[in-house]
Amino acid sequence: MKIAFVSGVFFPQPGGAQVQFHNFANKLVEKNYNIDFYIFRNTNIKNNKYKIIKINYFLLSVVYFCLYYLNFDVSFLLNFWIKKVIKKNYNLWHFNFINFKSLILINCLKKFNQKIIVTFQGVDIQIHPEIKYGYRLNKKYDIYLKKTLTNIDKFISISQNIENDLIKLNVKKSKIKNIPNTVHIEKFEKINIKKNKQEILNMITVGRFAEQKKGFDLIGDFCHLLRKKKINFKWKIIGKNTSKILEQNIKNKNVNGIEVIENIENIEEDYFPSSSLIKHYKNSNLYINLSRVESFGITFVESLASGVPIISFDTKGVNELIKNGINGFLIKKFELENFINKIEEIYKNKKLLNSLAYEAKRSVKNFDLNKNTKHLINLYNSI
Template identity: 25%
Template sequence: MKKIRILQIVRKSEGGIKKHLLSLVRLLDKNRYEVAVLCSFDEKTQEYLKRLGIAVYNVGIGDGLSLKKDYRAIRFVQKAIYEFKPDIVHMHGAKASFVGRIACFAMPVKTVVTVHNFANYDNMNFYKKKLLLSLTKVLDKKTHQFIAVSKALKEDLVVNQKIEKNKIKVVYNCIDTSFYEETTLNLKEKFNLPQDSFIVGSIARLIPAKGVQDLIKAASILKNINAYFFVAGDGPFKEELQKMIESLNLKDRFFLLGYRNDIPSFLRNLDLFVLPSHEEGFGISVIEALNEGISVIATKVGGIPEIIQDGVEGILVEKKNPEELANAIEKILKDEKLRKNMSVKGKESAKKYSCDKMTEQIQQIYEALKGR
């Protein structure tokens, strides 16, 4: 049987999109599919893909709109399509799907777009935004299939981008620890913390939309609680967040650890996981925390309420509300029975997010497209 050739296109990222793509290409049926990835991942990740037998095309796809850079990227994608000859081009994220779909516009390939996050035009001027929206409208009509990683994202595509419901399938992300390092991380020992203290943690790219600033403010409210706060992740907002930590006299209680590739080990140190995002397409770090039996507090945004039932696996709070967040943290830390109940419910709930299930659903989409 002739293999179906799939070209995956993704821009550089270190969060949920990257995790999703690596899980997918690792688990796709090698007897049925031949896969290539067009990306600008770091050298270590590209070598990992090549060891899986995947062809890698290294190209940078930048943020925003840049006629010169985007034209160069579009031409490179077209060259990769001519060379690899895919049956299906599967694009991940807004910018990769913008560049990729223009490149595919007049080519005899089927196109799939996975939407991982809500559209954000905050940093774009009026004319660029208008151009991008106009082009996206045309590209949406030509796209054969959309995948949304949450029901909330599907609803957003229907309401705000006017995409037909029957062109969108919801496929949840999965828990995949195979590409993490396993370490013997002991935060209490490493930071010389009291053994009877609580550890509250988060995993986030350090940008304003992830809401780490709200967690810092919540920590400043909780000065009488024997708790220490750790955030795994890096990003352009790090320096500003560090200044906030120091200005609130939290430098001995609140620590920014930077990027880490030992997330399961990090999570096992926690008594409580907090995701204070202002927007979130799905929230893969939440299911990673549930999988480790960690109670969760998260904002009720995007796809989060599809993962967390308020009061069952965790507590949901309003975004941008440090006082409510602080109250929820105090409630869980002071109630050991509640934490244990949430831990049990969370671990059970996490079983739903199987990588085999995710991959099978996407393979069904490929098969249906190939049959058209």
């Protein structure tokens, strides 16, 4: 089977959507599928087993400009390029993380009777006006998205949250297949870390700096309350632009105990995350999630696969992964003091922490890359 992948965003920009599409593509190539991976901009990735092809970005940008700004459809200009690429005889096109230009391509490809699958990742379908989150807050995107939905053959929902959003847009449930984001569990199991026995609570958070979405604006009060409870902690926050956290909190002396790591790249290994990041996870006792919204959160699955329980606000996405009191705890929105009280309880009860860690590993079986690649292949075969 020959499949064209189209990624609305890709490396060097870090993110869970990129990680997932790369991992699935590499795994499919291992299983003798022919994958051509179309991207909009240059990438720095070198650990791909699939073929990378750059989309005619100039021509697509002209079509986009005329349609978006002038309300004038000149998409026929893309026909020459599309006729050329469909000669490769793809069985289907799989789009991941949708932007306006992705929608243009979907509509153009459908004119040539191409089969289309789409995986939405969150910001491309969700709306949260209170924190100005979601592409659909842009009315032009929202209208064009709704027009495009009828040209999509199958939808992949990475969570119940995404499926609900699709159903609200009148997508038939029969056209939706749930395939969650995954981790390569085998890779995690090969990395063994012996944690030092010490009276320090080692916490970790992984994610790019998005102040309100990720709840990083709460860090100052969060750390103040931890110290008030006399909790001896170290907190690693890993992700792009996380140095801004120190810049914003240094005046209030809230940086003691916080270590930020800008980003951890994966240059040579076939699958994300890198072994180096997995070691950071496994050296931690607790994953802290202060996010106000997540569509799924691949870092949560990575944490659980590392045997690190999660404590989080009870928000969509993460509440599909965390079983309260089993592999972590969910705190009512956004009760920060209760959040700290639960950390204190875990800090003082090693037996509870060990139980949470044990259940964390057990809870990720359904998120294994190998297992979900089989589900993806079954979906491909069905259309």
